Structure formats: C-alpha cells, structure tokens
Amino acid sequence: MRTDTEHFRCEIEDGIATLRLDRPDRKNPLTFDSYAELRDWFRALSYDDSVKAVVFGSNGGNFCSGGDVHDIIGPLTKMSMKELLAFTRMTGDLVKAMLGCGTPIIAAADGVCVGAGAIIAMASDLRIATPEARTAFLFTRVGLAGCDMGACAMLPRIIGQGRAAELLYTGRTMSAEEGAAWGFWNRLVPAAELDDAARDLAARIAAGPNFGHMMTKTMLNQEWSMSLDQAIEAEAQAQAICMQTADFTRAFEAFAAKEKPAFEGD
Known part of the structure; x- marks a missing residue:
C-alpha cells in the first residue's frame, strides 16, 4: 500500500x-x-x-x-x-x-x-x-x-x-x-x-486470521439486506470456505499442542 x-x-x-x-x-x-x-x-x-x-x-x-x-x-x-x-x-x-x-x-x-x-x-x-x-x-x-x-x-x-x-x-x-x-x-x-x-x-x-476477518467484515455488511434464512445459509458457505484455509489447520494443530496459533492469512 x-x-x-x-x-x-x-x-x-x-x-x-x-x-x-x-x-x-x-x-x-x-x-x-x-x-x-x-x-x-x-x-x-x-x-x-x-x-x-x-x-x-x-x-x-x-x-x-x-x-x-x-x-x-x-x-x-x-x-x-x-x-x-x-x-x-x-x-x-x-x-x-x-x-x-x-x-x-x-x-x-x-x-x-x-x-x-x-x-x-x-x-x-x-x-x-x-x-x-x-x-x-x-x-x-x-x-x-x-x-x-x-x-x-x-x-x-x-x-x-x-x-x-x-x-x-x-x-x-x-x-x-x-x-x-x-x-x-x-x-x-x-x-x-x-x-x-x-x-x-x-x-x-x-494477529488473528485476516482471511477470516475479511469474511466476517463481508458478512456483517452483506447480511443487512438478507433474510434470516439467507444469512444462515450465507454464513454456512462462508464458514465452509474458511475451514479450507491453512489458518484453520494451524489453529487445530496449535490447540492440540497446547500452543498459541500463528496465523498467516492463507
């Protein structure tokens, strides 16, 4: 930037x-x-x-x-x-x-x-x-x-x-x-x-998962114009996408090792 x-x-x-x-x-x-x-x-x-x-x-x-x-x-x-x-x-x-x-x-x-x-x-x-x-x-x-x-x-x-x-x-x-x-x-x-x-x-x-933060910000804005059913479905899709990130795997591995995860945004 x-x-x-x-x-x-x-x-x-x-x-x-x-x-x-x-x-x-x-x-x-x-x-x-x-x-x-x-x-x-x-x-x-x-x-x-x-x-x-x-x-x-x-x-x-x-x-x-x-x-x-x-x-x-x-x-x-x-x-x-x-x-x-x-x-x-x-x-x-x-x-x-x-x-x-x-x-x-x-x-x-x-x-x-x-x-x-x-x-x-x-x-x-x-x-x-x-x-x-x-x-x-x-x-x-x-x-x-x-x-x-x-x-x-x-x-x-x-x-x-x-x-x-x-x-x-x-x-x-x-x-x-x-x-x-x-x-x-x-x-x-x-x-x-x-x-x-x-x-x-x-x-x-x-220090957090910036891809996850991006998704959170996106959904906070988009869900203004959604019904509750639409919002729940949109969040299901968003969370499934986040579950494919390396940050999600890192968080699990760090939790299993009783360590703090180091998020990299991927």
Whole structure:
C-alpha cells in the first residue's frame, strides 16, 4: 500500500496502517482531493493482503471537522446538478470503499468528529473515542438532508432508529458519554491513551486470521439486506470456505499442542 499520500498521512508498521488527516490548524477538514485520495486508497486496500488492520486516527486533538467550508461548501453552491451528483457519489464511494476493503478499520476519535468526519467514524468497524470527542451529523445545519453518505441506513443500525433520527434531524452534538451509552463508541479512553488503545486493538486483530476477518467484515455488511434464512445459509458457505484455509489447520494443530496459533492469512 502507498504511504506517500499527498492529502493525508499514512504510516504502515507490523501490518497496521495508521491514517490521519493532516490539517490540524483547521481541525482536519476534508477537501475534494482528500476525499478522492482516501477513496482510492481504500479501494486499493482490497487487493493488498499486507495490511491486516487500519487505524483512522486523530491529529492535533481533533478527528475531522467535515467538508472544508471554503474548499468544498463554497464551490458546491456554484456547481451544476451534474457536478453536484458527481461529488455526492464520490463521497459515497469513500464509504463503499471502506466497507468493501475487507480489512477491519478502527476509528480513534478525539475532539471534533462532525459531518463527513462522523460518517468516516460511522463507516469504521470499531470506534474508540476520548471523553472530549464531540460528534455531530451537521448536514441539516447547512440546509441539507441528514441522508448523507449512507447515514440513514447505517446510523440507525448502530444506535437505533429514534436516536439516529434525533441526531440527523437536529444536527446536535452527541457527547462522548452518549455515544458510548448508545453503542456508537466501543469504549472511551483518556486522550493520552487513545493512540495506544487503538494500536493495541489493531494489533490484536492483525494477529488473528485476516482471511477470516475479511469474511466476517463481508458478512456483517452483506447480511443487512438478507433474510434470516439467507444469512444462515450465507454464513454456512462462508464458514465452509474458511475451514479450507491453512489458518484453520494451524489453529487445530496449535490447540492440540497446547500452543498459541500463528496465523498467516492463507
């Protein structure tokens, strides 16, 4: 995977990629270019087995302040419908790429996590935050609908229909404590411990069977639109495939020898 990214920071170590938006002076807003580069990076990730987990981290005490007011929102007011649709499809394609990359993604949010930043956290598989994290889906605050980048489909599944409706209609801020109680955040940690907590969780995932993790992520996403019977059958097929992997054999042999398995992803 590329680490020479232009519009966000990317570091890869021990199979863990850490991404950070890199405009801390503006609370890390997104631009047209950073949207596109993130989309392309996650699309490429689906073809790269060397990265076993991704941490989308904070920078300068904030996660992401959403679309840049001057670089995105201003120009949008002057675009044609065709241009606007191309933009909204591009932002949705970032979410699709995150969901479809096959690699578990951990959002580690401190401070501001709003607008498209809240969507990036929502589209991640696991979410850790600090008590200072402030999350808001601001779209109605700028005269738009709350249905942005899959929010009306995904947020209710995470926190419930009524809670999601309140946040999406009002654009109000969800406190870190609310987010943890509602299940949006998996847990809260002090700001000084955020990076280590996310890294430790990523390392635990990276040490596991990454083919199995890919299958888990795939089924978590695909089963939204399945009946229970279809989901059970799909999982039967997925698990049978996983049972053909060398990692499954390694796990059995390690268990029999009373050792810890060393998964290799094949």
